[in-house]
Amino acid sequence: MNTPTRITTTAVTLGLAMAMLAGCASTSADAAPTAVSELRLGYFANVTHAPALVGVEEGLFDEALGDVTVQEQVFNAGPAVIEALSAGAIDAAYIGPNPAINTFIQSGGASARVIAGATSGGAALVVRDGIDSPTDLAGTTLASPQLGNTQDVALRSWLKDEGFETTTSGGGDVQVTPTENAQTLTLFQQGKLDGAWLPEPWVSRLVIEGGAHVLVDERELWPDGAFPTTVLLVRAEFAAQHPDVVEDLLEAHLAALAWIDENPDALPSTINAALDAATGKPLADDVLARALENVTFSPDPHAEAFAALVENGVAAGTQKDGSIEGLFDLRALNGLLTAAGADKVDDAGLGAKE
Numbered sequence: 001m002n003t004p005t006r007i008t009t010t011a012v013t014l015g016l017a018m019a020m021l022a023g024c025a026s027t028s029a030d031a032a033p034t035a036v037s038e039l040r041l042g043y044f045a046n047v048t049h050a051p052a053l054v055g056v057e058e059g060l061f062d063e064a065l066g067d068v069t070v071q072e073q074v075f076n077a078g079p080a081v082i083e084a085l086s087a088g089a090i091d092a093a094y095i096g097p098n099p100a101i102n103t104f105i106q107s108g109g110a111s112a113r114v115i116a117g118a119t120s121g122g123a124a125l126v127v128r129d130g131i132d133s134p135t136d137l138a139g140t141t142l143a144s145p146q147l148g149n150t151q152d153v154a155l156r157s158w159l160k161d162e163g164f165e166t167t168t169s170g171g172g173d174v175q176v177t178p179t180e181n182a183q184t185l186t187l188f189q190q191g192k193l194d195g196a197w198l199p200e201p202w203v204s205r206l207v208i209e210g211g212a213h214v215l216v217d218e219r220e221l222w223p224d225g226a227f228p229t230t231v232l233l234v235r236a237e238f239a240a241q242h243p244d245v246v247e248d249l250l251e252a253h254l255a256a257l258a259w260i261d262e263n264p265d266a267l268p269s270t271i272n273a274a275l276d277a278a279t280g281k282p283l284a285d286d287v288l289a290r291a292l293e294n295v296t297f298s299p300d301p302h303a304e305a306f307a308a309l310v311e312n313g314v315a316a317g318t319q320k321d322g323s324i325e326g327l328f329d330l331r332a333l334n335g336l337l338t339a340a341g342a343d344k345v346d347d348a349g350l351g352a353k354e
Helices: 014-023 047-057 060-065 076-084 096-108 150-161 181-189 202-210 236-241 243-262 266-277 285-294 305-317 333-339
Strands: 039-044 071-077 094-097 112-123 121-129 141-144 175-178 195-199 213-217 228-235 295-298
Touching: 014 060, 014 195, 039 060, 039 076, 039 121, 039 243, 047 060, 047 112, 047 228, 047 266, 047 285, 047 295, 060 071, 060 243, 071 076, 071 266, 076 094, 076 096, 076 285, 094 096, 096 112, 096 150, 096 228, 096 305, 112 236, 112 243, 112 333, 121 150, 121 202, 121 295, 141 150, 141 181, 150 175, 150 195, 150 305, 181 202, 195 202, 202 213, 202 236, 202 285, 228 236, 228 243, 243 295, 243 333, 266 285
Parallel strands: 039 071, 039 094, 141 175, 141 195
Antiparallel strands: 094 228, 112 228, 112 295, 121 195, 121 213
């Protein structure tokens, strides 16, 4: 099936996978590696996590990590991932930026580091018939995947900008009800929700299967339409103890991005195979095609957007204010990109110092 996609991975198209898997010196030489037998990796069964889905389905994680066994865990939303990461139950995760920000601020910078970007775009507010402008939202009930997740923050901060009050307990001018994505679709189809701010493929599922329409495409709210939807986050303690494993993880991640760029026609079937294995529920072809039109995959975490994301989280009432200096450690990523002859990505001054 020839599915149209909007995929930009210019940083990983110059023979990247071959150069990476040939190996290069660790950029974390200041940390002495210790032995580890497994890497516990979290991700979502979402199109916005396609690099993880491809990495699992195509065996790229297993290939890059060699003797280190990759144990995958599937989650619904970011706050649940952070709970697992904080408890030491997982070591790394594909996750939205706001939960990553939240754990970093709450821990005083000790919990985790963003080591790469993954996905931009693929999030929107979809609503029922009869809602055609923001003013029509007064008194409605909208869903988000989980309190404090990236789409929840986006929804609450956008509503505030439009003059609506919300509360984390579900009160205010517009009621925001954090709901598991599959349940959101069911409730919307039953007429029990007026809309939802969701990631792909759930935006497309509500549009195609539920008759919703897009009121706000989040790309419209950001300069040049670029904002982080998914980043790769690693537990700080794990990164310090096992920098070699983290670099191998990055090699697999970049190989997945390269595979996506090089195999657009095979991408839908690969994503669906991974979704079927993870949840037993592959997507309809039209849903997957629409979802892929709305996402861009790249190792750039769009660090320049994170200051605004902090402000949004504070305005939404889902996180406290604080410094995010040091949230990013892109040194290993940029070492791999440089070795492959690709451009480095920028940490907007929020990264680990050389």
